[in-house]
Amino acid sequence: MIKIGEFQKLEILRDTEPGLYLGNGEGDEVLLPNRYVPETFNIGDLIEVFIYLDNEERLVATTDEPYIIKGEFEMLRCNEVTKHGAFLDMGLVKELFCPFKEQAFPMKKGGWYLVYCYLDEQSERLVASSKTKRFLNNVELTVEEFEEVEILVSHPSDLGMNVIINDKHSGLIFKDDLFKEVHVGDRLKGIVKKIRPGNKIDISLDQIGYRKIEPNAQKVLDYLNDNSGFSPLNDKSSPEAIKDALEMSKKTFKKAIGALYKDKKISIDEKGIKLITV
The missing domain is CATH 2.40.50.140 (Nucleic acid-binding proteins)
Known part of the structure; x- marks a missing residue:
């Protein structure tokens, strides 16, 4: 069966005046108009095409790649x-x-x-x-807490930003977890922070708990390296200043610099944090 709205690999059956006729081996055929016919081909070759109805409501194939396909x-x-x-x-x-x-x-x-x-x-x-x-389903979840997921920013709400998870489930990034600007339509990596009663999924753009220390510590190191090894930020800095500079919460920042201080990679004083060079 030739499926509308999907990419399929079909066999080149014959070359005609309007284009190539393609088939699936089950007797189903579709036209690939001349404008999409490749420069070189052989009868019997397989070619990947997208299937849709043209403006005359006729089944047609194209080698163009649409921005969206069925189910996306x-x-x-x-x-x-x-x-x-x-x-x-x-x-x-x-x-x-x-x-x-x-x-x-x-x-x-x-x-x-x-x-x-x-x-x-x-x-x-x-x-x-x-x-x-209405095209999302949270009745049977396919994700677990702390799992990394693909998210698509859907729409804002009073609580934060609604997201689509793995093109299957609905989720929410609470305002307190939004440490960088996001827009509707953005595709990002996220972490399942918590699954609440009713299969409501909380998403974080950051790692959770101890999982976040290493990547955020590296982020602080990169920031220091880009700023001559020094930053006026420290554990007394305002959450707003930390968010603006590093796109992370003050709690996450304190954990990150604590880990770096413990590993003797930075020094911390009232002036800020400084990279220790060996």
Whole structure:
């Protein structure tokens, strides 16, 4: 079966005037238009293509790589809004349609929106939805505490910043754990800080507990090396000053410099911290 919205490797069956016809060995065929035909090919070769419906609602293949495929979340730009809905740039000649009913907030031309791409079973068209939460599932978790995960920043809330975890689960970075500026659509590494009742997942952009000492100690060392071996920061500095300079909390900073002091890599006094050179 040739699957819409996915990349597939198909066999080149024959060369025709409009392009190459590709097949999957099960009798299913799709056209690869001339504009996408490679300079050199042989009948019987396998070629990787993306499958979608063109503007005439015909099944078609392309070698172009779209910005989003079925089952993914991505930030896309709105090219146009009509009486039917919004049309988003997905990196292909065909635009991705987002009906009004699938818009969390009314989309506007030129705006950027985080959307999920899915296949509408009735029309067999790829469709976008900015109501992303309904495509996430926290009933059965596939992550554990202290595990490193891929996160996609979803939307802000009064508590902090909501994120999508491994394209599967919803999570939250509390304001107290936001030590650097993040934006909707950012893809980052995170750590599962805690799983609360109801499978609510707290995410940290930092390592947890003792796991954080070594990488943050190295971060302090790098900062000192970039600043002639000295920083006026110490354990008496304000949390704001530490956050601005190192993008970490004061608690994390104190642990990091404590570890460096113990290893005799820095000295600490009222003026700040200084790199000890051997």
